[in-house]
Amino acid sequence: MVEILDSTLREGEQTPFVNFMVDEKLEIARRLDRVGVEMIEAGDPSVSPAVCDAVMRIARAGLRAEVVAHSLATRSGIGKAAECGVGRVVVFYPTSKIHLDTKMNKGEDEALKIIGEHVAFARSLGLKVRYTPEDASRTGFDFLVRACVTAIEAGADRISFADTLGILRPFETYERIRALRAALPPCKIDLHCHNDFGLALGNALEGIRAGANCIHTTVNGMGERTGIPDLCETIVALHQLEGDQHYDLHELTTLSAFLERVSGFFVAPNKPITGTNAFTHKSGVHTNGVLKNPSTYENFDPSLLGRERRIVIDKYTGKRAVAVRLEEYGVQVTPEELDLIVEAIKKVGDEHKILHDADIVDVAERVTGRSIDVFPRDLNAIVMIAVESHVYTGAVVRRLRNLQQVESVFEITGDYDISAYVRVPGTWDLNNLIEELRAIPGVKLTDTRVVLKKHLTEDHHGYAD
Numbered sequence: 001m002v003e004i005l006d007s008t009l010r011e012g013e014q015t016p017f018v019n020f021m022v023d024e025k026l027e028i029a030r031r032l033d034r035v036g037v038e039m040i041e042a043g044d045p046s047v048s049p050a051v052c053d054a055v056m057r058i059a060r061a062g063l064r065a066e067v068v069a070h071s072l073a074t075r076s077g078i079g080k081a082a083e084c085g086v087g088r089v090v091v092f093y094p095t096s097k098i099h100l101d102t103k104m105n106k107g108e109d110e111a112l113k114i115i116g117e118h119v120a121f122a123r124s125l126g127l128k129v130r131y132t133p134e135d136a137s138r139t140g141f142d143f144l145v146r147a148c149v150t151a152i153e154a155g156a157d158r159i160s161f162a163d164t165l166g167i168l169r170p171f172e173t174y175e176r177i178r179a180l181r182a183a184l185p186p187c188k189i190d191l192h193c194h195n196d197f198g199l200a201l202g203n204a205l206e207g208i209r210a211g212a213n214c215i216h217t218t219v220n221g222m223g224e225r226t227g228i229p230d231l232c233e234t235i236v237a238l239h240q241l242e243g244d245q246h247y248d249l250h251e252l253t254t255l256s257a258f259l260e261r262v263s264g265f266f267v268a269p270n271k272p273i274t275g276t277n278a279f280t281h282k283s284g285v286h287t288n289g290v291l292k293n294p295s296t297y298e299n300f301d302p303s304l305l306g307r308e309r310r311i312v313i314d315k316y317t318g319k320r321a322v323a324v325r326l327e328e329y330g331v332q333v334t335p336e337e338l339d340l341i342v343e344a345i346k347k348v349g350d351e352h353k354i355l356h357d358a359d360i361v362d363v364a365e366r367v368t369g370r371s372i373d374v375f376p377r378d379l380n381a382i383v384m385i386a387v388e389s390h391v392y393t394g395a396v397v398r399r400l401r402n403l404q405q406v407e408s409v410f411e412i413t414g415d416y417d418i419s420a421y422v423r424v425p426g427t428w429d430l431n432n433l434i435e436e437l438r439a440i441p442g443v444k445l446t447d448t449r450v451v452l453k454k455h456l457t458e459d460h461h462g463y464a465d
């Protein structure tokens with residue numbers, strides 16, 4: 001069975017501008033444990049006192065997962081890991097020529113000596129050891145094997161094949177891992193695949209097919225530069241494509257959202273599995289299919305992840321989607337009226353960036369000439385924002401104006417400095433947006449008021465001007 005080592009707390013905290021608090025790390029570790037990952041890489045205790053404290057607290061939290069500390073091949077680093085009470089330490093030391101020459105200033109034989117000595121030292125402290133040949137994918141194969149064999153003979157039971165720069169293609173990962181597996185004595189092989197060309201998860205899955213045992217992930221695919229495979233994508237791919245159902249999917253969605261909140265690092269809308277658009281359909285052709293049978297355009301039911309299907313209505317829309325949306329509001333229209341409504345929606349959709357349910361209801365009202373008294377399910381809200389005293393309000397306003405969901409921004413007097421009018425499809429999106437606003441540097445406080453009903457003057461039909 002495949003194993004997962006989640007490195008959100010180590011590789012993930014290497015994401016530019018991300019810094020977790022110790023309590024947040026403990027909470028992340030607990031949530032990862034409930035998902036069922038086999039190993040949690042809690043950090044490198046030599047980085048800072050707080051990282052050391054977090055590793056220590058996570059090691060003592062009584063988790064099912066094995067807690068792993070990361071360390072350079074130094075006695076002090078490995079010693080600190082042992083003091084933290086973890087069961088396993090990673091000794092990492094590069095093997096590629098460029099890293100040995102440039103960073104370490106060491107020849108190959110010296111490198112082998114250092115690797116062997118430090119693995120043995122860690123073993124002498126009673127720790128299990130994973131050896132990571134950093135930059136393994138750019139290391140000549142023979143030397144890579146020698147380095148790994150040296151580590152295994154010194155007591156390492158795991159090797160992490162690090163594609164540190166994410167340069168491999170899936171077929172190459174397969175070939176390398178196959179060859180490595182054949183060349184090494186019994187040991188577990190981890191895959192640490194970086195995502196620089198968007199191939200990280202593909203590479204990891206190929207590596208598993210070739211005989212590796214474990215995939216390294218982070219929540220939301222965080223990490224140095226472009227990160228490593230996303231935990232949620234990895235688990236769902238294993239679940240749906242490989243039939244591996246030993247992880248708990250229930251909390252993945254909230255775990256991803258929790259990470260967005262504590263890191264200020266937000267996933268793109270088109271991110272697989274956790275992105276806002278992952279289960280959203282738009283064109284008339286697609287929505288018609290999905291409304292008849294979701295399997296036409298959905299790989300699996302989004303409720304598997306506690307998520308919901310969404311249908312976007314705009315100029316691409318078809319009759320069926322509009323009819324269903326109006327029915328949801330209890331609005332009955334004749335086939336002739338529906339034709340006219342869809343035609344009007346396409347026209348309005350040509351003129352505006354986004355259409356909301358309020359707009360659709362408004363069009364239906366105009367076309368049918370009947371008053372339709374319903375509350376749209378999508379949300380309009382007024383978010384009041386207080387800015388730190390040392391920050392220019394204008395700098396925050398600039399950030400806000402870049403967000404698609406923010407319709408208008410006012411600088412105001414009073415207890416708050418800014419008022420933003422926002423439109424979002426639902427509460428989930430409102431929650432995400434507010435987290436995103438809170439993460440803007442300089443934002444001290446937000447206060448959100450949801451609009452229940454909007455009363456428009458004659459010449460405003462509810463569309464953004």
Ligand code: HCA
Pocket residue numbers: 011090092132134135160161162163164192194216224
């Ligand atoms: C780094 C080290 C590492 C280590 C991976 C591992 C890499 O460059 O910061 O221990 O499996 O990508 O090589 O993250």
Ligand code: CU
Pocket residue numbers: 011164192194223224
């Ligand atoms: Cu890495």
